[in-house]
Amino acid sequence: MRIDLHTHSTASDGTDTPARLVANAAAAGLDVVALTDHDTVGGHAEAVAALPEGLTLVTGAELSCRVDGIGVHMLAYLFDPAEPELARERELVRDDRVPRAKAMVRKLQELGVPVTWEQVARIAGDGSVGRPHVATALVELGVVGSVSDAFAPAWLGDGGRAYAGKHELDPFDAVRLVKAAGGVTVFAHPMAVKRGRVVPEAVIAGLAEAGLDGIEVDHMDHDEPARARLRALAAELDLLPTGSSDYHGTRKTVRLGEYTTDPEIYGEITRRATGAFPVPGAGGALQA
Structure with missing residues (x-):
């Protein structure tokens, strides 16, 4: 069973439409794919309508957060998209x-x-x-x-010459809001040092105490030592270790399913979620 829990479509900054993304996910041999566009659930309806038979969709979003001046991305899975407080925060981020x-x-x-x-x-x-x-x-x-x-500091990286800030959630608030909406949270690419500063492990430990469910371990921006440390940290903090492509279509070189999540970890994520449920494919039609 091949599971990719971090992808983006044209609803945010990917180059595949949501319909094309699920078609490509099926073609790549995935059994489960999560659509986690930045701060929006706008692509979910199209993805569900086009979902091929044999592929399951996990609805989600990647929430923009910041703590101590450091940008943090929080993957939120299977939350109720209509929960008003979380919906309001997503709207504030999008508007900015x-x-x-x-x-x-x-x-x-x-x-x-x-x-x-x-x-x-x-x-x-x-x-x-x-x-x-x-x-x-x-x-x-x-x-x-x-x-x-x-995304280097010379240009658009955090604190870079052309960087500009926006409204962002505190990650502790993000964990709280997603949990209140029945969802599950996973800290995305926590040791992606090439993107800029990363939070210290003490912050991850604090988030775990606050209800964080997991950390993304296998990711294109983590080298082998980083993955080994994150896997050990997940064990220490009782967090679920995930693996994902962070696919953006042609905007990045990574392929769908290049990194995947263990089926047992995926099963635990779905067991913890109460806000929404994975959607099994029913042979939907690809939209133009």
């Missing part, structure tokens, strides 16, 4: 994305980069605009070689 992206464009222009808001808006399309869209603009202009290069 456009002003933030425009601020990054202005900073880049001040640095002499000929990027425009129109270019970034074109790249984002109907998705929830974010840093990867600005990063893609830098790739198009030849300023950097890849989206990952754009």
